[in-house]
Amino acid sequence: MHPPLRVDRSSPVPLYFQVAEQLEHAIRAGVLVPADKIANEVALAHELGLSRPTVRQAIQTLVDKGMLVRKRGVGTQVVKSRIRRTVELTSxxxxxxxxxxxxxxxxxxxxxxxxxxxxxxxxxxxxxxxxxxxxxxxxxxxxxxxxxxxxxxxxxxxxxxxxxxxxxxxxxxxxxxxxxxxxxxxxxxxxxxxxxxxxxxxxxxxxxxxxxxxxxxxxxxxxxxxxxxxxxxxxxxxxxxxxx
Amino acid sequence: MHPPLRVDRSSPVPLYFQVAEQLEHAIRAGVLVPADKIANEVALAHELGLSRPTVRQAIQTLVDKGMLVRKRGVGTQVVKSRIRRTVELTSxxxxxxxxxxxxxxxxxxxxxxxxxxxxxxxxxxxxxxxxxxxxxxxxxxxxxxxxxxxxxxxxxxxxxxxxxxxxxxxxxxxxxxxxxxxxxxxxxxxxxxxxxxxxxxxxxxxxxxxxxxxxxxxxxxxxxxxxxxxxxxxxxxxxxxxxx
DNA sequence: GTCAAGGCTTTGTAATGACATATTGACGTC
DNA sequence: GACGTCAATATGTCATTACAAAGCCTTGAC
Missing domain, CATH: 3.40.1410.10 (Chorismate lyase-like)
Structure with a gap:
């Protein structure tokens, strides 16, 4: 099942970013293990009291990072491999x-x-x-x-x-x-x-x-x-x- | 000024993708030169008969590719450097x-x-x-x-x-x-x-x-x-x- | 003359609603 | 029993609207 996700609407941090951070943390901490399916976007949005586009944007950022994979008609899964650090614009x-x-x-x-x-x-x-x-x-x-x-x-x-x-x-x-x-x-x-x-x-x-x-x-x-x-x-x- | 952008609503190709393709082509062909500002999202959406989120999604894909840069309060510009091929998931x-x-x-x-x-x-x-x-x-x-x-x-x-x-x-x-x-x-x-x-x-x-x-x-x-x-x-x- | 305040422009974030399309599994028929 | 069809499910695409925040420029006060 899911870790308890929460958002702080008074925070200046964008809501989609808060969700993305928590999901990423859950994956790195092993709460969500590879091949786990996360709740579908509509349910997740309802659970968090957010709109679907916002939840979608959160998921998208993790898909871009290679931590999640979406499959239409199926759902969204955690990628089955440890994520190493990407080459970023860092020194x-x-x-x-x-x-x-x-x-x-x-x-x-x-x-x-x-x-x-x-x-x-x-x-x-x-x-x-x-x-x-x-x-x-x-x-x-x-x-x-x-x-x-x-x-x-x-x-x-x-x-x-x-x-x-x-x-x-x-x-x-x-x-x-x-x-x-x-x-x-x-x-x-x-x-x-x-x-x-x-x-x-x-x-x-x-x-x-x-x-x-x-x-x-x-x-x-x-x-x-x-x-x-x-x-x-x-x-x-x-x-x-x-x-x- | 802008190249004439058009979209084909009967095509199965997503609208945002059509727009992104045309913008990318315009940049590679030199129609849009570096530091050129493209029309703001609202105007572009009106011009194309599309909604702003759709236009935004098109621009976002090019931002992700490093071809465009957005600045809040300023606009969206073409990046001033030739784009070399990224390391992609290719052989x-x-x-x-x-x-x-x-x-x-x-x-x-x-x-x-x-x-x-x-x-x-x-x-x-x-x-x-x-x-x-x-x-x-x-x-x-x-x-x-x-x-x-x-x-x-x-x-x-x-x-x-x-x-x-x-x-x-x-x-x-x-x-x-x-x-x-x-x-x-x-x-x-x-x-x-x-x-x-x-x-x-x-x-x-x-x-x-x-x-x-x-x-x-x-x-x-x-x-x-x-x-x-x-x-x-x-x-x-x-x-x-x-x-x- | 200089600096600050405020207004305008433009992108950033978010909600809501609707329809399209791919996938899977169950059901029914041959 | 095998195969095709259909419905359920979940993501993909798109429109519309609203407000927030950042940057730039003008205006006004000192």
Whole structure:
């Protein structure tokens, strides 16, 4: 049967979101086990004192996350597999702290420079525009994990006064009211060069996981271009795909 | 200004989908250029003779794809960046043919076997259950690109009678009426072993891109477990992330 | 001249009602 | 007993309406 769902109409949190949160929690906590069918939308709406579209919207958000599956004429079921964390528009720092780790970051470089042609093209700037060039080494449990090189247009943000060894880059973006909306990223592999090998305590020529990302603010302005390399024995990307 | 949008109410295609398709086409064709604002929802609904929720649903699907951005109090704009293909629930074969390539596939192995403990756990079977073990080498333009190892429960499908050198695995799934709904994949990197190096015409120890995927049918049944390695100079994963 | 308040525009959230369509299972007929 | 039909069930699609909240711009006061 169902966990007791309740909604708080005085809360500023949208009703559909409250329902989605509770359902998600019930699934993660094991109250709802895989292949369980949840009550049909009409009944659920009546039970909660909500309208069907609202309940539908709540269910839809979980379907998008790959936690529920709808079948017309049948019902809605809990997906029979543990849900791993999706690749989201988050930084490595976010991911690690959320996983209960304690990342340690060393800022290797923080310069103002003029954008070269390739960087300017990625960030959709005119060549020579002033940009911040940032290079950081992130470790977890004493092990170097990632070498991160980022370029941010000076017009977007001032990085002079922030201590990026204690604050994640994306966290700082959020603090400045900068909302990332879209990002493109490419994941590949390469051979470690001498510089990378030394910093990551790998041998030269060792395989590394690479990620290049361009992030956009509200879809209008390129805000950040990052080129990262990871130690594959300590890090990998996990993605949940949802079809249809 | 707007392209002339029209809907066909006699079509079995949902109205919201028709609108979404036309908007997407207009964006890809360059009729709507980045940073263009599309008409507000109320006006658009009136213009099309549709209700606002329907128009909203159409816009939402494009927002989910990362092609549009909504801003409350402002309007809806076209995202200012080319959209690359998202990592979807598709096979390598699908991706390549859609990109205009002509993949060539060699089936290295196709066996019935009993699932070992690890495989059985991934596919949520009892140990020793009969499975198909498939190993394929895929090339493009004469260059070996990927070495793919897949395991499929015999209970799911019969692979005896199909020629997997001409038909993609996922394409065959679809032909059998098997709809994949959810998949988890992990992307990493590794060092090429002797076997992999020889088949991919790389040197032993060269960096390779790896992907492991488990796919589920309607959320209820694990259908496929795949472990692939790619040559990183010829292949990488591209993902479009949408925030909020 | 500057800053604050308020109004306008536009999207966000929600309720209600209706009909369409896919699936399953039961019933009845051949 | 096998097969087809039909009804029950649940999600899919769509219309209409209303109010809330956020952003932008104008207006007005100091």
């Amino acid at each position: 490595l720092n976010d991911d690690l702290t959320r996983a209960g780790q304690e990342p340690h970051t060393v800022v290797l470089r923080l310069d103002r420079a003029a954008a070269d042609a390739a960087t300017a093209a990625e960030l959709q700037l005119e060549a020579g525009a002033p940009v911040w060039q940032l290079e950081r080494l992130r470790s977890v449990a004493g092990q170097p994990l990632a070498l991160m090189s980022n370029t941010i247009p000076c017009a977007v943000l001032d990085l002079e006064s922030v201590d990026l060894s204690t604050v994640g880059l994306y966290e700082y973006f959020r603090r400045c009211g900068l909302h990332l909306r879209v990002a493109h990223q490419r994941i590949g592999a390469c051979r470690a060069g001498a510089h990378e090998a030394k910093l990551l305590t790998e041998r030269k020529g060792a395989p590394l996981l690479t990620m290049q990302r361009t992030a956009y603010d509200d879809g209008s302005r390129a805000v950040e271009w990052g080129s990262h390399v990871y130690r594959p024995d300590l890090y990998s990307f996990e993605i949940t795909l949802v079809g249809r | 390598l074969n699908d991706d390549l043919t859609r990109a205009g390539q002509e993949p060539h596939t060699v089936v290295l192995r196709l066996d019935r076997a009993a699932a070992d403990a690890a495989t059985a756990a991934e596919l949520q079977l009892e140990a020793g259950a009969p499975v198909w073990q498939l190993e394929r080498l895929r090339s493009v333009a004469g260059q070996p690109l990927a070495l793919m190892s897949n395991t499929i429960p015999c209970a799911v499908l019969d692979l005896e009678s199909v020629d997997l050198s001409t038909v993609g695995l996922y394409e065959y799934f679809r032909r059998c009426g098997l709809h994949l709904r959810v998949a988890h994949q992990r992307i990493g990197a590794c060092r090429a072993g002797a076997h992999e190096a020889k088949l991919l015409t790389e040197r032993k120890g060269a960096p390779l891109l790896t992907m492991q995927r488990t796919a589920y049918d309607d959320g209820s049944r694990a259908v496929e477990w795949g472990s692939h390695v790619y040559r990183p100079d010829l292949y990488s994963f591209e993902i479009t992330l949408v925030g909020r």
